[in-house]
Amino acid sequence: xxxxxxxxxxxxxxxxxxxxxxxxxxxxxxxxxxxxxxxxxxxxxxxxxxxxxxxxxxxxxxxxxxxxxxxxxxxxxxxxxxxxxxxxxxxxxxxxxxxxxxxxxxxxxxxx
Amino acid sequence: xxxxxxxxxxxxxxxxxxxxxxxxxxxxxxxxxxxxxxxxxxxxxxxxxxxxxxxxxxxxxxxxxxxxxxxxxxxxxxxxxxxxxxxxxxxxxxxxxxxxxxxxxxxxxxxx
Numbered sequence: 001x002x003x004x005x006x007x008x009x010x011x012x013x014x015x016x017x018x019x020x021x022x023x024x025x026x027x028x029x030x031x032x033x034x035x036x037x038x039x040x041x042x043x044x045x046x047x048x049x050x051x052x053x054x055x056x057x058x059x060x061x062x063x064x065x066x067x068x069x070x071x072x073x074x075x076x077x078x079x080x081x082x083x084x085x086x087x088x089x090x091x092x093x094x095x096x097x098x099x100x101x102x103x104x105x106x107x108x109x110x111x112x
Numbered sequence: 113x114x115x116x117x118x119x120x121x122x123x124x125x126x127x128x129x130x131x132x133x134x135x136x137x138x139x140x141x142x143x144x145x146x147x148x149x150x151x152x153x154x155x156x157x158x159x160x161x162x163x164x165x166x167x168x169x170x171x172x173x174x175x176x177x178x179x180x181x182x183x184x185x186x187x188x189x190x191x192x193x194x195x196x197x198x199x200x201x202x203x204x205x206x207x208x209x210x211x212x213x214x215x216x217x218x219x220x221x222x223x224x
Contacts, residue, residue, distance in 0.1 A: 004155075033211070042118075042201050042214030043156065056210030090155050092212075100146070101212060103155035 004093050004104035012110045013081050021076045021107045023091030031055070032074040033101060034066060035090040043090055049074055078109075086111045114139055116204050118215025125222050131189040133218045135202035138183065142204040146212070147176065147187045150199045159200075160187070192222045 005024045013019050025032050031050045035043035045058035049068035063079040072093070078085060088108050092101040117136045125131045135145075143164055148156035162169045162176040162185065169176045175188040189196055199219050203212040 006155075035212075040217075042203075042216050043212070045211035045213070048210050058211060100158055100161065102158060103148075105153075105155045 004091055004102055006089075006091050006104040006107050008107060009105065010108045010110075012112060015081055015083060015111055017081050018077065018079045019081060019109060021078075021089050021091075021109070023074045023076070023093075023104060025072045025074070025091075025093035026102055029093035029095050029102075030072050031094045031096060031099070032068055032072065033092045033094070034074070034076045035092065035103075036060070037088040037090055037106070039087070046076070081111045083111050085109065114213055116202060116213050116215045118202050118218060120218060121216070122219045123221070125192045125220065127192065127194060127222055127224050129192050129222075131192045131196070131220055131222070132186060133200055133202070133220070134184065134186045135204075135215050136182075136184045137204050137213075139204070139206070139213075140183070141206040142213075144205045145176070145178065145185050146203050147174075148201045148203065148214075150201065150217075156201060189220075192220075194222045194224050196220060197222050 007022045033048040034046040037043040047057040048055045052068045065077045068074045088106040090106045092103045094101045146161035147159045149159045150156040160171045160174045173190045178185045199217045201217050202215045205212050
């Protein structure tokens with residue numbers, strides 16, 4: 001059984017650019033959630049995908065968007081990057097929407 | 113109403129001692145309370161979780177105590193070890209299970 005894997009592990013982008021982060025859910029898990037963790041803070045919920053549909057969204061602007069694919073892997077897209085978008089982006093998968101969530105190692109995004 | 117307040121922000125405990133981290137919540141709809149452990153450069157790892165139908169749950173050296181009337185829950189680490197040095201996050205979610213609301217974290221240092 002493989003755990004949650006995210007790619008890339010580190011990324012540096014310029015303000016105004018667009019970025020795509022990827023997540024492979026744990027085997028058998030059909031739900032993926034994305035979180036943003038600023039330095040020294042707890043993770044903040046961005047959105048969740050369940051069976052390829054968005055199933056809830058946190059307080060993030062529309063330039064944060066996502067996708068879930070038939071194999072339950074997921075992408076997080078961020079357009080028009082801002083300096084404040086610099087953070088660790090975490091993906092968590094679970095079996096069902098209210099089950100235990102298991103996190104990947106995260107993608108460290110730096111916007112310069 | 114969606115906040116989870118965690119204290120202390122940092123904690124230093126001697127090897128073999130008991131580490132205690134406290135959390136308080138406001139939303140009475142919350143019904144799932146996990147604790148996560150995070151090492152530098154890694155994603156959060158699920159440690160232990162509790163639902164409000166029990167007042168205590170123990171797994172090895174880790175115990176969650178839950179007080180529904182006070183809307184508080186705490187993590188106790190018995191016989192703390194240097195390997196327990198990490199950041200600990202409490203979290204909460206409701207039955208819809210869409211989002212985990214995290215506390216701000218507690219950095220634990222166990223001195224040998």
